[in-house]
Amino acid sequence: MTLQAPIDAAGTTLDTLAPPSDYDLVRRTLEFMSERYRAQPTLAEAAARLGTGEAHLEATFRRWAGLSPKLFLQAVTIDHARRLLAGGLPLLDAAHELGLSGPSRLHDLFVRHEAMSPGALKRRGEGLVLGHGFADGPFGRTLAIWTDRGLAGLAFSDEERGGDAHALQDMLGRWPAAEARRDDAAAAAWVARVFRPDSWRAEAPLRVVLIGTDFEVRVWERLLAVPFGRATTYGALAREIGAPKAARAVGAAVGRNPISFVVPCHRAMGSTGALTGYHWGLARKRAMLGWEYAMGERGG
DNA sequence: TCGCGCAAAGCAC
């Protein structure tokens, strides 16, 4: 069996993306601003605290997101999140059949997915060949995992949280019986593709394999229908999969989503618009939401 | 038991 990396139809490569150090500064800015949220720190204060200049902070944000830090930070406030929810799709009620077929069908063109059989799940990945590798992406060092059927996992490596070893253990440990084959070059192609969502086209859909329990797969499928730049709540997802009281279980399932970003777990928030937890760090969740917003503002 | 929850109730401005 060959494990082929996707070919980027646009011919673009990773080096057209912002350098990884950009995300690091963005992430630290987000962390600083979140910690001091009540004190409403200024950018000058943030820059001073992070040991950089305002001009550098400005330039970095523009390179990374295409927005000034000020606009970007506005985009990740709770008020903005509330607007995402309120203006959001008719996601909030399962009765909106029309709404369902609209956006989800649209998204289906971009991401083809299939669920792994329960048997394969029980065997803990036995017989699966998992290609995997690391590459730099807009949200830091990224671990991609794939089978011959498509992308199966996406995760992040943070130095302060155990780095590559931890990310690998976290992801490959879910399928301990699988055969793992390292291929960083192929991983780089996956990562480049994933973080250029405008390249997910009908004629070349991003292929994705969902490996989980029945309930988890239903949650992830529903999450896939939430469009770029929009948001939903755990409660709404619960209603939409026909389990209106299972909001908390939905939250747990969202948290077990193996394909971060592609299955947009960052678009799920609490009913108030507050961001709740995120397996790969709240700052990253916030960064993803802001980044999507920025892409939308650019007209992308 | 534990979680990326929710809504109502309680309490403090």
Add this chain to the structure above:
DNA sequence: GTGCTTTGCGCGA
């Protein structure tokens, strides 16, 4: 009244 915290319930693994 608004906003923040606490409480009881809830579900699937």
